[in-house]
Amino acid sequence: MIKTLLVYAHLIAACLAVGILLIQDLALVKWQGRAMNIEAIENLQRNSGIVSLALVALWVTGLIIVAIGCIDNPAYLMNQKLWAKFSVVSILTINGLFLHFYSFPRLTAPQGFLGTNTAEQFIVLVTAVVSLVSWLYACYLGIARPWNNVATYVYVMTVYTVIFIVSLLVALECWRGLRSGFRSVIR
DSSP: OOOHHHHHHHHHHHHHHHHHHHHHHHHHHHHHTSOOOOHHHHHHHHHHHHHHHHHHHHHHHHHHHHHHHHHHHTGGGGGGEEEEEHHHHHHHHHHHIIIIIIIIHHHHTTTOOGGOOOOHHHHHHHHHHHHHHHHHHHHHHHOOGTTTTOOOOHHHHHHHHHHHHHHHHHHHHHHHHHHOOOOOOOO
């Protein structure tokens, strides 16, 4: 019963975080690199705080679930997919610090995203792609039961890397269009 409640809390925290993340990303796209108004900045700050709390809840519930798994089955930690998920969530967590302390200040700057220099824009773009890919892939790993004790760490992380590279290429193309004055279909 306790493990089921923990898994449920873990699921709710993941849904909350990913839902807010997707809505916030769409809201940022609507600004098309221009300076954001105070309401949009406040929404970004509030949403990033909620996602941060959800991430803490995910770490706590996840570690307790793993501890229970180890008690139930000493071989629990031999699942390489589990270690890949730890890696992805660690990347996601470290990237979250970069988002909060580097990318968000540039997105909310008076000159807007496009008013920052090219190197800063590139770093913001990379942190955004790492965030989206990592959150979605970590959630996928949570439901990818067929990979348990079958998929190797290298395989799981290779899939993650390929998804990241493809996503980054798409984001770079969107960025190129944004910098050349392309008007987004999202208004």
